Amino acid sequence: MKTSQQLQAMCGELLDWYVQQDRTLPWRIRPEDRAAGRAVDPYKVWLSEIMCQQTTTNAAAAYWYKFLDKWPGVQDLAAAPRDDIMGAWAGLGYYARARNLHKCAQIICADYNGVFPKTEAELLKLPGIGPYSAAAIAAICYKEASNVVDGNVERVISRIFRVQEKLPKAKPVLRNLAATLAGAFSHSGSHVGSYLGHPGDYAQGLMDLGAHICKPKNPKCNLCPWQGHCLAFATGDPENYPKRKPKPERPSRYGAVFYVEQDGYIWLRRRPDKGLLGGMMELPGTDWSVGKPNVETWLSQAPLKGDWQPIEGEIVHVFTHFTLYLTVFTAQVRSSGFAISADVNRLDDYALPSLMRKAIAKAARL
Ligand code: SF4
Structure with a gap:
């Protein structure tokens, strides 16, 4: 197990790396955007988080622009006929997301006066917002030091700590380890110049690391800010993690x-x-x-x-x-x-x- 100093050092290194990357996304507010006075818009972040579930960011981006063009605010989306939303979503798959998107927009307008709730716990009560999306929206929009864990983050954590438990049973183990890191971040105050301690940056840095560096095959360990802390890198077998129960053949x-x-x-x-x-x-x-x-x-x-x-x-x-x-x-x-x-x-x-x-x-x- 790593000491709290090691964990805090890891958080700082991840943030340093995130700040140095110029990776941006249409809905992302980077530290320099924030410094220039650009504010995050929870409606745009929520749309992106729902669209990116099970979908690549490239595919989601085209839909994200289309939705904002048709429905610039949550009130517009809530008032739209459901068929129009389903039509605009066509091709993105997992259509329950579109139905829930509409329901969620209507609840936000009816019960929250058109303003997104500001905590992970409240967000979790809304249709279509699961633990990952609630944590991500709370961290990015409201600076909540939430524990943002998706499949990419699970992979990174399983490799850093060489977790032997197999998925899906390993999920709580990986979640707890990720929470330890997120906790170390919130206590560290972080040390990235003027961009002190924004949980959204930490969460997005971790997601980027999983999506673009710590890939399932051929992870780019030579570009990884956590190489020095990674047990799977040290033993030369990152691709063996996360361990999984063999999937049954698809019928x-x-x-x-x-x-x-x-x-x-x-x-x-x-x-x-x-x-x-x-x-x-x-x-x-x-x-x-x-x-x-x-x-x-x-x-x-x-x-x-x-x-x-x-x-x-x-x-x-x-x-x-x-x-x-x-x-x-x-x-x-x-x-x-x-x-x-x-x-x-x-x-x-x-x-x-x-x-x-x-x-x-x-x-x-x-
Ligand atoms: S060193 Fe390699 S395996 Fe370890 S977290 Fe970084 S990219 Fe993943």
């Missing part, structure tokens, strides 16, 4: 969708609010079953009778817990209408997840 599921285009409109329907892709639009289709059913079973779930033909080659789409093999059927059918008819030239206006965009693109290429 497969099979389904079909039915593409109907009529006079420049295609048929869509909305998925139920609860569950995968909840609240998003889709082509009418079948259940997604564990085994591949015969074609008759699928056709019995077609939205109407017709000469349905499968398009060659399934769409393979990887979800977190399974891989979906999706067959697209087309037919020349006419009918007096369907629940939702979408203009093929304006599909960007519809909340279509990327899976359905792939299916439509496949059918439209015929």
Whole structure:
């Protein structure tokens, strides 16, 4: 175990490194920005934290700009129709985030007078804000010395201390070790010139270290400010950490969708609010079953009778817990209408997840 002096030295070294980096992000207020009088905006930070869950910062940035352009403040987002938010989120995945984003904005406006709560504990009560996001927002926006731990931070900590416990059981161990460091930071006052002790800088430095230096493969230990403290570096085996229980193989599921285009409109329907892709639009289709059913079973779930033909080659789409093999059927059918008819030239206006965009693109290429 490291002494409190060692831990405090580590915090200072991390901050020195963070200040020297010129890595910035559109939503980030760096120490020099703060010194120049730029204030952090909790709405922008919250949006970025929700978007960056399960998504790379590059992909999230384009959506972040789009959302701020459409809804510059939390009141604008709260007042927007949910379908517009789902449509703007389409392609970013994990759609519960978009539903919760809207709910959260409405609660902030109704119960908090449009002002984000200022503590990790209060933030945690809001929909879509989990322990990591609450800690990050509290540290960055309100200088709370919270313990910000995501998968990247877990990796850094597991290597520094060579934690032998396997994930996911190791989570509390890693969290406690990270808390020890965060505690040392809040007691150290830190020593980075005029940029004294901002927990948001410490948290962002640690996240940057995990994301860009202490990578899962080929960590850039020669650029790491914590090399001298890192037990895994000393033993030459950082890639062995964190230890993990082997993941079970991802199972497969099979389904079909039915593409109907009529006079420049295609048929869509909305998925139920609860569950995968909840609240998003889709082509009418079948259940997604564990085994591949015969074609008759699928056709019995077609939205109407017709000469349905499968398009060659399934769409393979990887979800977190399974891989979906999706067959697209087309037919020349006419009918007096369907629940939702979408203009093929304006599909960007519809909340279509990327899976359905792939299916439509496949059918439209015929
Ligand atoms: S020395 Fe290498 S393994 Fe250790 S924390 Fe730094 S980048 Fe990660």
